[in-house]
Amino acid sequence: xxxxxxxxxxxxxxxxxxxxxxxxxxxxxxxxxxxxxxxxxxxxxxxxxxxxxxxxxxxxxxxxxxxxxxxxxxxxxxxxxxxxxxxxxxxxxxxxxxxxxxxxxxxxxxxxxxxxxxxxxxxxxxxxxxxxxxxxxxxxxxxxxxxxxxxxxxxxxxxxxxxxxxxxxxxxxxxxxxxxxxxxxxxxxxxxxxxxxxxxxxxxxxxxxxxxxxxxxxxxxxxxxxxxxxxxxxxxxxxxxxx
Numbered sequence: 001x002x003x004x005x006x007x008x009x010x011x012x013x014x015x016x017x018x019x020x021x022x023x024x025x026x027x028x029x030x031x032x033x034x035x036x037x038x039x040x041x042x043x044x045x046x047x048x049x050x051x052x053x054x055x056x057x058x059x060x061x062x063x064x065x066x067x068x069x070x071x072x073x074x075x076x077x078x079x080x081x082x083x084x085x086x087x088x089x090x091x092x093x094x095x096x097x098x099x100x101x102x103x104x105x106x107x108x109x110x111x112x113x114x115x116x117x118x119x120x121x122x123x124x125x126x127x128x129x130x131x132x133x134x135x136x137x138x139x140x141x142x143x144x145x146x147x148x149x150x151x152x153x154x155x156x157x158x159x160x161x162x163x164x165x166x167x168x169x170x171x172x173x174x175x176x177x178x179x180x181x182x183x184x185x186x187x188x189x190x191x192x193x194x195x196x197x198x199x200x201x202x203x204x205x206x207x208x209x210x211x212x213x214x215x216x217x218x219x220x221x222x223x224x225x226x227x228x229x230x231x232x233x234x235x236x237x238x239x240x241x242x243x
Contacts (some may be wrong), residue, residue, distance in 0.1 A: 002104035002228060010102055010206055010230065013171040018047070018054050027052045030077040032070045034059055044087065044236035046078055053077045058238070061087075083236055093237040099213040101227035102172070105201050108226045111187075115163075115195035118150040122159070125152070129159045132180045142166065142176030151195045153188045161188035163196040165207070172208045173200035190221050197225065 011022040018024075019036030028051040035041055035056050044061070047054040053074035057066065068086050069077055076082050080094045118126060129152075130138045143150060143164050150164035160183035165173035175196060179189045197207045209227050211218040 113191035141178035
C-alpha cells in the first residue's frame with residue numbers, strides 16, 4: 001500500500017497542477033477551475049480522482065457551461081455524452097478514458113532486466129527503433145530522443161524496447177515505453193520500465209503511468225510492476241483541427 005507521505009506528495013502535485021486544494025481532490029464534488037499548469041491549452045481536462053471530479057477549462061469557456069459542469073455530480077461530469085452536450089462538440093472530440101496509476105516504492109515489483117541507460121552513442125539505434133515502431137506508436141510512447149533518462153533493451157545492436165520518463169515538478173516520473181512490433185509479447189516492455197522506475201525511485205520521484213483504460217495489456221503490465229490506480233482522465237478538444 002502506498003505510504004501516506006507518497007500519497008500526500010502526489011495529491012499536492014495535482015492540487016498545484018489544477019490550482020485547487022488537496023482537499024478538493026479527496027472530496028465528493030465536481031470542481032471547475034481555470035487552467036493553471038495547462039494555461040494556453042485550448043482543450044478541457046477532466047480528472048476523476050476517487051469520488052471527486054476536477055474539470056480544468058480554458059478562460060474562454062463561458063460561465064453557462066461552467067455552471068452546468070459545477071452543478072453536475074462527479075460521475076455525470078465525467079460522462080462523455082454529458083460533456084458533448086455541455087460543450088456542444090461531437091463525441092469524437094472527447095478522448096476515451098485514460099487510466100492513471102502511481103507506484104510507491106513499497107509496492108514496486110522489479111524484474112530482472114538487461115536494460116541499460118542510453119547515451120548519445122545510441123542515437124542511431126534509437127532512430128532505428130523509432131522508425132520501426134512508426135510515428136503513431138512513437139508519439140504515444142512519450143519518449144523524446146534528446147531528453148534523458150532513456151533506457152533500452154538490446155538484441156544485438158538493435159534496441160527492441162525503450163523507456164524513459166518526464167520529470168513533473170520534481171514529484172512524478174511520467175513513464176513512457178515503446179516496443180518494436182517484431183519483439184512484442186516477450187516481456188521487454190516490463191523489463192525496460194522496471195529499469196526506468198528504479199532510476200526514478202533513486203531520485204525520489206513517484207512513477208506515474210497513463211494509458212487508455214481500454215488497453216488492458218498496458219494496464220496489466222503497470223499493475224504487475226506495482227502501479228495502483230490513482231485517477232481517470234478525459235480530454236475534450238474544443239477547437240477545430242487546423243489544416
